[in-house]
Amino acid sequence: MNPIDGLVPDWRALPGAPAPGTELCQLADVPADNGLERRFGPAGSGFSVVLFRAGESVCAFVNRCPHAGIALNFGDDVFCLFDSDGQRDVICPHHSALFRLPEGVCHEGPCRDDRLTPVPLAVEAGVVRIAPAR
């Protein structure tokens, strides 16, 4: 069992969540200095996942801040990343919570110790997918 199972919402239970194994993008599509959003379902009420670079790999989260449930982007595919002392954070644009990547844990801000909801990935031959069901 994943050690964070039961501590954060299950992405699969959210409205519009795509099926495990769904292709999200090419690995090369994930920018080094920004996030990449992918949306599923109806605009405004569907499912949004954001991918970030984490060194040579990528991580993904439901695009929703646990503080007030608002998306993490400032605009289409505009996310604010902050690098310091070899660590990378994504900053929520609403109340400035800092989430450490690749874990997605808030270490400063109004939802300290809360987590972004992780979406497990599988990368094969340069293609990034939501991890297949186990």
Ligand code: FES
């Ligand atoms: S909605 Fe993200 S810090 Fe408040």
